[in-house]
Amino acid sequence: MSAEPASGDGLSCRFRLTHYLRFTALLLAFGLAAAAGMTRAGLTPLLVGWVGFIIVAFFFPGWGIRVLCTHCPFYARPGLILRCNSTIGPLKLWRRRPGPASGAERVQLQVILAVLFGFPVIALLVAGQFLWAGLTAAAAALLAWTETTFACRRCVNFACFLNRVSAGRRDAFLDRHPDLKKDWAQRSDA
Numbered sequence: 001m002s003a004e005p006a007s008g009d010g011l012s013c014r015f016r017l018t019h020y021l022r023f024t025a026l027l028l029a030f031g032l033a034a035a036a037g038m039t040r041a042g043l044t045p046l047l048v049g050w051v052g053f054i055i056v057a058f059f060f061p062g063w064g065i066r067v068l069c070t071h072c073p074f075y076a077r078p079g080l081i082l083r084c085n086s087t088i089g090p091l092k093l094w095r096r097r098p099g100p101a102s103g104a105e106r107v108q109l110q111v112i113l114a115v116l117f118g119f120p121v122i123a124l125l126v127a128g129q130f131l132w133a134g135l136t137a138a139a140a141a142l143l144a145w146t147e148t149t150f151a152c153r154r155c156v157n158f159a160c161f162l163n164r165v166s167a168g169r170r171d172a173f174l175d176r177h178p179d180l181k182k183d184w185a186q187r188s189d190a
Contacts, residue, residue, distance in 0.1 A: 011154050012151065020085050023151065034047075069090075070096055075092060076096050099159065121133050
């Protein structure tokens with residue numbers, strides 16, 4: 001991003017440790033509930049596979065990073081390590097791809113999220129661990145509600161299908177950032 005947005009637009013254009021910690025705490029609660037339940041159910045091999053999926057999807061080589069984060073202004077910031085309000089640490093292995101996500105990218109992200117959040121709940125239900133499945137589902141629901149209510153309404157990654165920024169606020173932001181507006185328009189026309 002070439003410049004910070006004008007004050008008062010309410011968008012999350014700067015890294016905020018409190019936002020990152022909120023997201024991380026909720027994600028950790030979900031992950032711990034899933035891991036505890038899967039361990040208790042004797043599903044350790046499935047747990048290891050699920051954790052492996054998370055590592056591949058979000059860290060190396062970062063499939064989720066490619067389909068979601070490469071469109072985000074946070075990805076354009078200098079440095080080899082991605083740092084935003086939802087993640088710190090993944091390497092920026094992909095080139096920046098500003099502008100809207102393609103339909104295929106949106107589907108891929110939905111698949112990633114479905115596996116990330118759905119797999120442990122389904123595995124726990126099949127294993128008869130209904131309490132742990134409920135706790136895991138509740139933690140996932142709390143994370144989804146909190147993020148869509150508080151983060152997605154202010155997020156500058158307009159390519160994400162969960163983004164809840166109004167078209168007017170998005171357009172005003174892009175008007176203040178001509179380089180991003182140009183990229184967004186070019187990808188929209190493609």
